[in-house]
Amino acid sequence: MTSTVRTFWRARLLRIFPGLVACIATVSFVFAPLSALATGRRYAFYDAVLFFLSNLSAGAPGVALRGIPGSxxxxxxxxxxxxxLWTLFWELVCYALAGTVLGVLRPELARVALLVPFLVGSAFVFTLDMGWGPVRTPPDWPLVPLLTFLAGSLTYLYRDRISASQVAVGACAVGVIAIGGAGLVPSLIHIPLCVLLLASSLYLPLASVGSRFDISYGVYIYGWPVQQVLASMGLHTAVPPLFFAAVSLLLVFPVAWLSCRYVEMPARGWFRRWKDPRRAPQLA
Structure with missing residues (x-):
């Protein structure tokens, strides 16, 4: 909304790719070989290199490899x-859509330009939720995540028309529960859940969380590999699922912090210094 399309893309790519490259390198050449060595599973350096190189595509369908054979x-x-990681490719598609629309059209027209595909896509998914669709959807079907992204964009663009009162938060909470109970999450959950999360954050004492070290991206890209390391050690069969999830979170938090502190923040700092040396963040 406040930058050119070129500046927007440069900022987005620097937000995504430095952390991604560090993550897939860590998985390929640290997590995978160490877990294979500890458990006696097979690990081939050639396969790891292919995994690393293919995933530089940000999980592009038909390009990125999902695993390292045998490990x-x-x-x-x-x-x-x-x-x-497959969702990163579609996140870039979303940035292309929203960034182009917002960069070309005025905000009033951008609202409509993003609202129309959201409504059409939601209507189509609703037919599938109701059992009217001709095919079953695979787990990596991109349309539902795209609708979630559009819901966040629309919530921002229509923020002057969306109430953030406690009554609205309560209504959205009820709506989310009702939609979940009705089995219509893929088609109808996006706007109510987005408004619920954003509006409720105004009332919860969480404003300082992530204000200095935003580890959300690190949790996103390292969460699964950390769980696979734990599973390779047999933890998933030794403890209940909730305990496994708790241990995974506790272990991924410091990894995500390291990614934020030593990879993501320096990359964004470089971008700010490139734009204006006076705006470079000071990393304590």
């Missing part, structure tokens, strides 16, 4: 060292 044999998902 996760016997696990519930032996073919994926970093399952969520």
């Amino acid at each position: 996760l044999d016997g696990l519930p998902d032996p073919g994926a060292w970093n399952g969520p």
Whole structure:
């Protein structure tokens, strides 16, 4: 909204790719070989290099490899060292859509330009939720995440028309529960959930969380690999799922902090210095 399309893209790419490159390098040449060595599974450096190079495409369909053969044999998902990476490609598609629309059109027209595909896509997914669709959708079907992204964009663009009162927060919470109970999450959850999360943050004492070190991206890209390392050690069969999830979170938090502090923040600092040396962040 406040920058050119070129500046927007430069900032987005620097936000995504430095952390991504560090993550897939860590998975390929640290996590995978160490876990294979500890458990006796197979690890081939050539396969790891292919995994690394292919995932520089940000999980592009038909390009990115999901796993390193043999390194996760016997696990519930032996073919994926970093399952969520496929969504990064579609996130870039979303940035292309929203960035182009906002860069070309005035805000009033941009609202409509993003609202129309959101409504059409939601209507189509609703037919599938109701069982009227001709085919079942695969788990990595991109339309539902695209609708979620558009919902966030629309919530921002229509923020002057969306109430953030406690009544509105309560209504959205009820709506989210009702939609979940009705089994219509893929088609109808996006706007109510987005408004609920954003509006409720005004009332919860969480404003300082992530204000200096935003580890959300690190949790996103390292969460699955950390869980696969734990699973390769057999933890998933030794403890209840909730305990496994808690341990995974506790271990991924410091990894995500390291990514934020020593990879993501320096990359964004370089961008700010490139634009204006006076705006460079001071990293304590």
